[in-house]
Amino acid sequence: MNKSSVLVATLVTAFLIASRTILMAQQPAPAAPPPNAADAAPVPYVLSMGDMMNTLVQPRHAKLGLAGHGENWPLAAYALVEIRQVFAGIKKAQPRFRGLPVAELVDAALGQPMNAVEAAIKQQDPKKFAVAYDQLTQGCNACHQAVDHPFVVIKVPDASAFPNQDFRARP
Numbered sequence: 087m088n089k090s091s092v093l094v095a096t097l098v099t100a101f102l103i104a105s106r107t108i109l110m111a112q113q114p115a116p117a118a119p120p121p122n123a124a125d126a127a128p129v130p131y132v133l134s135m136g137d138m139m140n141t142l143v144q145p146r147h148a149k150l151g152l153a154g155h156g157e158n159w160p161l162a163a164y165a166l167v168e169i170r171q172v173f174a175g176i177k178k179a180q181p182r183f184r185g186l187p188v189a190e191l192v193d194a195a196l197g198q199p200m201n202a203v204e205a206a207i208k209q210q211d212p213k214k215f216a217v218a219y220d221q222l223t224q225g226c227n228a229c230h231q232a233v234d235h236p237f238v239v240i241k242v243p244d245a246s247a248f249p250n251q252d253f254r255a256r257p
């Protein structure tokens with residue numbers, strides 16, 4: 087290699103290095119690696135409609151039925167207050183489900199049957215309670231159909247899911 091070709095080679099190399107540096111500088115900085123999930127700041131868990139139905143509504147509906155079936159009227163009265171409170175909370179926590187007004191749906195589906203259950207408890211009438219509780223249960227299903235969940239079918243409990251609670255009337 088003569089002197090001029092060495093010079094050309096050096097210049098070409100210098101040019102390549104310089105242009106590569108400029109190109110690299112123009113590229114956006116690589117994104118920061120995603121934070122490790124374990125190091126993220128904790129976020130409060132927000133109950134979904136399904137969570138509230140599964141954890142709050144379903145057991146309370148069952149307990150109301152079991153107490154009425156056991157003719158345990160003080161417990162049935164208490165269970166009715168509890169399930170009413172649950173729905174009052176759900177209306178506030180989730181005003182709309184997929185665009186539909188939750189409070190209006192709940193009142194239309196459960197308002198009248200809950201009043202009938204209340205009347206049966208006050209009269210301590212097991213037959214009236216059974217009819218009203220069945221209406222309430224059909225109200226659950228009416229709303230499930232209205233919100234496109236017809237496959238969630240609620241029924242009158244045929245057994246207790248709570249082995250540690252006594253639903254029978256106290257002597």
Ligand code: HEC
Nearest residue numbers: 135136139140143144147183191192195226229233238240
């Ligand atoms: C607003 C109308 C409405 C009423 C009234 C209603 N539900 Fe629901 N329910 C829903 C919706 C909406 C879902 C689906 C929620 C989702 O998928 O996130 C649901 C789902 C459920 C589920 C399935 C949850 C799961 O994870 O398995 C159960 C159980 C349930 N409801 C119980 C009841 C019972 C019992 C009643 C009556 C006391 C009732 N629901 C009344 C709207 C309603």
